[in-house]
Amino acid sequence: NRRDTISRDEFLEFTKSVWRFPPESAKRVNHPAPFPDELPYRCIQLYTFKGDVVLDPFVGSGTTSTAAIKTERHFIGIDINEEYIKIAKERINQCLREFSQRRLTEFSISNQ
Secondary structure, eight states, X not given: OOOOOSOHHHHXXXXXXXXXXXXXXXXXXXXXXXXXXXXXXXHHHHHOOTTOEEEESSOTTSHHHHHHHHTTOEEEEEOSOHHHHHHHHHHHHHHHHXXXXXXXXXXXXXXX
């Protein structure tokens, strides 16, 4: 029942020993240390299946959570910084609107 969600070409590209992609702008996501969307996207595609749960214990700006939405995974995001939780929620809600995947709205971002 669990099928691969990446093509052969994507798998070969994702399993190279060095990944190269442009950095993420701190201003764009309002976080001092964001990482590119492609980083969690590749990891999620390689190591999980559709419908799996992705846990991000340091949700920050929500990059991993938005990658989970885009790859049809559920997610749990945790952070102790209230400001980052607010930023992550905004980005997650925007992503949900863009991708119209209302069935994935079961998420939790907590500072506890």
